[in-house]
Amino acid sequence: MNATVLGERLRSGGVENAAQEAHWMLALAKRKGGDAATADAWLEEWVRRRIAGEPFQYIVGSVEFYNIELTVGPGVLIPRPETELLVEHALEVLDGQPAGTAVLDLCTGSGAIPLAMAHERPELDYTGIDLSPEALQWAEKNFARLQPPRCRFLRGDLFAPLGQPQPRFRLITANPPYVSPIEYRQLPAVVKNYEPRMALEAQEDGLALAKRIADEARKFLVPGGWLLMEIGETQGGRMRGWLQSLGYSSVEILRDLAGRDRIAQAQKEK
Numbered sequence: 557m558n559a560t561v562l563g564e565r566l567r568s569g570g571v572e573n574a575a576q577e578a579h580w581m582l583a584l585a586k587r588k589g590g591d592a593a594t595a596d597a598w599l600e601e602w603v604r605r606r607i608a609g610e611p612f613q614y615i616v617g618s619v620e621f622y623n624i625e626l627t628v629g630p631g632v633l634i635p636r637p638e639t640e641l642l643v644e645h646a647l648e649v650l651d652g653q654p655a656g657t658a659v660l661d662l663c664t665g666s667g668a669i670p671l672a673m674a675h676e677r678p679e680l681d682y683t684g685i686d687l688s689p690e691a692l693q694w695a696e697k698n699f700a701r702l703q704p705p706r707c708r709f710l711r712g713d714l715f716a717p718l719g720q721p722q723p724r725f726r727l728i729t730a731n732p733p734y735v736s737p738i739e740y741r742q743l744p745a746v747v748k749n750y751e752p753r754m755a756l757e758a759q760e761d762g763l764a765l766a767k768r769i770a771d772e773a774r775k776f777l778v779p780g781g782w783l784l785m786e787i788g789e790t791q792g793g794r795m796r797g798w799l800q801s802l803g804y805s806s807v808e809i810l811r812d813l814a815g816r817d818r819i820a821q822a823q824k825e826k
């Protein structure tokens with residue numbers, strides 16, 4: 557199958573980004589090796605599933621994120637390009653920090669954030685936590701493939717697996733679920749029918765988890781340590797207020813290239 561035929565089949569099946577996806581599918585089929593008939597068999601299956609509405613990344617089983625490739629599938633959120641901005645800022649905050657500096661990523665899902673950071677700064681010490689055993693299976697798969705030297709994944713509710721609070725992290729990152737129950741109902745079918753609800757939806761207008769993280773993080777950050785959280789585009793003002801009320805300094809809401817509030821950044825008192 558060539559790109560034109562593939563693109564046309566995807567387009568007529570209602571796939572919006574048909575030409576681009578056709579191109580990606582062909583490249584991946586080629587990378588899998590085998591002869592033309594084997595590649596065509598893969599492509600046939602992928603087209604069928606894609607037209608049935610399954611997300612592209614689940615079908616091909618991978619997604620590029622920052623400078624790494626992650627394995628993904630049912631049970632885990634597909635890392636989004638906007639989360640790369642969080643990694644970028646996180647790496648800035650870690651600039652000049654010595655080997656062994658401790659970094660925590662909550663709501664880690666596929667492990668995208670710590671694994672991308674570990675690819676750039678392998679000498680730092682990473683912990684990723686998630687409540688979902690299915691999500692963590694993907695994080696462990698990615699860990700096994702990428703083999704970062706200092707990274708571990710734990711299962712549990714936010715900070716719970718860490719036991720007694722101790723100020724030991726220089727940076728805490730999180731991309732928590734932040735879609736409100738009302739917004740959740742309006743998400744496209746390709747998201748709602750396939751990606752886990754617990755990865756997306758949060759109570760209190762989407763801020764329940766983010767607020768808990770900000771509150772509890774104070775006990776786990778070293779003095780002068782940073783908290784960086786991805787937020788929804790309507791949540792900047794409320795998160796700023798919440799972080800300030802908790803006594804954080806240098807509170808900033810960072811925007812993405814489209815000018816939307818995207819990251820809440822705050823520092824624990826030195």
Ligand SMILES: C[S@@+](CC[C@H](N)C(=O)[O-])C[C@H]1O[C@@H](n2cnc3c(N)ncnc32)[C@H](O)[C@@H]1O
Binds near residue numbers: 664667669712714734
């Ligand atoms: C938006 S996804 C982010 C996944 C990944 N960090 C990324 O950016 O692609 C949120 C993740 O939070 C996890 N989660 C939801 N509630 C949690 C809780 N109470 N404690 C820990 N993880 C939780 C979900 O299982 C999901 O993997």
